[in-house]
Each structure stands twice: as structure tokens, then as C-alpha cells.
Amino acid sequence: MLSCRDVSEGASHFIEGETTLMERFNLRLHLIICSHCRRFLKQFRLTTSASRQLQQVPEMNEETAASQATVLKSKLEDQS
Amino acid sequence: MTDFSTDESLIAALLEGSDAGFVHAVKQYQPSMNQLALSICGEAISDEVVQEAWLSAIRSLSRFEGRSSLKTWLLRIVANEAKSRLRRENRLTSLDALTQDDEGFVNRFDERGHWSVYPSDWHVSSPDELLSSDQLQQCLNTLIEALPDLQSATLQLKEQQNFSLSEICNILDVSESNVRVLLHRARQRLYRCIEHFQATGECSPT
Numbered sequence: 001m002l003s004c005r006d007v008s009e010g011a012s013h014f015i016e017g018e019t020t021l022m023e024r025f026n027l028r029l030h031l032i033i034c035s036h037c038r039r040f041l042k043q044f045r046l047t048t049s050a051s052r053q054l055q056q057v058p059e060m061n062e063e064t065a066a067s068q069a070t071v072l073k074s075k076l077e078d079q080s
Numbered sequence: 081m082t083d084f085s086t087d088e089s090l091i092a093a094l095l096e097g098s099d100a101g102f103v104h105a106v107k108q109y110q111p112s113m114n115q116l117a118l119s120i121c122g123e124a125i126s127d128e129v130v131q132e133a134w135l136s137a138i139r140s141l142s143r144f145e146g147r148s149s150l151k152t153w154l155l156r157i158v159a160n161e162a163k164s165r166l167r168r169e170n171r172l173t174s175l176d177a178l179t180q181d182d183e184g185f186v187n188r189f190d191e192r193g194h195w196s197v198y199p200s201d202w203h204v205s206s207p208d209e210l211l212s213s214d215q216l217q218q219c220l221n222t223l224i225e226a227l228p229d230l231q232s233a234t235l236q237l238k239e240q241q242n243f244s245l246s247e248i249c250n251i252l253d254v255s256e257s258n259v260r261v262l263l264h265r266a267r268q269r270l271y272r273c274i275e276h277f278q279a280t281g282e283c284s285p286t
Contacts (some may be wrong), residue, residue, distance in 0.1 A: 003193025008185060012264040016245075039201040047271045050207040052239045054220055057111045065107035071104055072134050079135070
């Protein structure tokens with residue numbers, strides 16, 4: 001039987017969807033009787049989705065890339 | 081315009097010293113490299129780390145065996161460079177410290193493992209609704225930037241760059257079980273930050 005602590009510690013594992021049938025069964029069983037863990041897991045999922053929208057990797061424009069590439073090539077030539 | 085759509089064609093161009101190849105490689109990969117370096121070692125030295133990583137990558141490019149994608153290989157070199165910089169300055173956080181129980185969660189359970197401090201209801205149903213508060217976004221961004229090196233890197237590679245857990249262990253040179261824990265600890269910190277904000281309207285101290 002899973003404890004609430006197990007649900008909390010396993011939350012990432014559960015939401016990544018790599019769980020076994022047995023793990024899913026045990027989790028469901030726990031969630032049926034535990035509203036705290038239902039709420040926790042829902043909000044943990046929400047936390048994860050929200051964090052995906054933050055700190056996106058910016059695109060680099062052509063001019064910046066060109067000037068960085070020039071610096072890089074000249075450094076390589078210095079060293080060879 | 082030369083086609084650099086495969087790793088092989090781009091690598092061949094870089095080995096020949098093609099200008100267009102260099103521009104393409106920088107444009108394609110450097111944003112990810114910057115972001116990773118930033119998350120591991122911070123703004124002050126991240127540019128230097130990325131530059132060093134490029135130089136050593138290009139120098140060893142002829143030995144690239146294609147066992148991973150070029151991008152994964154480049155990021156692994158960045159992570160390696162960033163970690164050795166921190167190690168030299170005695171600033172690299174130990175994995176033990178990064179994977180130990182989250183202090184904000186351990187005390188929330190009684191001895192039988194039941195919640196003793198119940199999760200509060202945030203009254204939000206979507207990520208967009210949650211992030212509609214600029215102030216909370218700001219809190220979360222500050223927290224993510226303050227997360228320690230490998231915890232921050234793991235979160236960033238997983239959520240922003242969509243790498244799988246096994247690719248992340250390859251890039252960071254950390255076991256898969258540690259990657260799992262690093263990711264979970266980072267998410268727990270974010271959870272606590274949101275929880276605190278929803279209750280008080282303020283950022284939690286990081």
C-alpha cells in the first residue's frame with residue numbers, strides 16, 4: 001500500500017508515465033481514498049507544465065551567429 | 081545554400097572550415113549551449129565556458145563517432161567544461177547535497193507517511209491561469225536561476241530542451257537514478273514556491 005509520502009516522492013515518476021501496471025494500480029487505489037494526494041498530484045502536474053513555459057531557449061539571429069562564428073574561427077586559427 | 085540538415089553534412093563542413101557551416105552550427109546549437117552553461121555555472125563565466133567548449137569540440141570533431149546526436153555531444157562538452165570550472169573553484173555542489181530529501185517536504189508527513197500539513201488548494205486549473213500572475217512568473221524565474229548547478233541543468237534540459245532522461249545522464253554524466261532525483265527535487269522547489277505564493281502573494285525566500 002502506498003503512503004502519501006510515497007506518492008509525493010514518486011510524483012515525478014508517476015507523471016512521466018513510465019510506470020508499471022502494478023504501480024499505476026497502487027497509485028489509483030491510493031488516490032481513490034486520498035483527496036490530499038489527488039490535489040497534490042494535480043498541482044504537481046500543473047507546476048511541471050507551467051515550468052515548461054518559462055525560460056524558453058531564445059533563437060539566435062543570423063548577424064549574431066555570423067559574428068560569433070567569426071570569433072570562433074579566428075580563435076581556432078590562433079591556436080593552430 | 082549548402083544543406084546542413086544532417087549531422088554528417090554539418091560536421092564535414094566544419095572540418096573543411098566552411099564559413100556557412102560555422103554560422104549554421106552557431107545559430108543552431110549555441111542558444112542551447114548558452115542556456116546550459118548559464119544554468120550550471122552562472123552568467124559571469126558562461127560565455128567563456130561556451131567558447132572553450134566550442135574550441136575543444138571543433139578540435140576533437142574528427143573523433144566524433146556519432147553515438148549520440150551532434151547536439152547532445154556538444155552539450156556534453158559544455159557541461160563538462162562548466163563542471164570542471166566549478167570544481168576548480170570549489171563551487172560544484174555535491175550530488176549528495178542535491179539529491180537529499182527536500183527539507184520543505186520531509187516535515188509534512190507523520191511517522192506513518194500521511195500528510196500532516198495538507199497540500200493547500202491553489203484554485204487554478206491550467207498552467208496559463210497559474211502564470212497569468214506576472215509576479216509569480218518572476219518568483220519562479222528567480223527560483224530557477226537560483227537552483228544549484230546540476231539541479232538547474234536537469235530541469236532546463238528536461239523542460240525547456242525536451243531531452244529524455246537518458247540523454248540528460250549522457251550530457252551531465254550523472255546516473256539515470258540521480259537525474260530522476262535531481263529533476264524531482266527541482267520540481268518540489270517550484271511546487272513550494274507556487275504554494276507559498278498562492279497563500280501569501282509573495283515570493284518565498286530561495
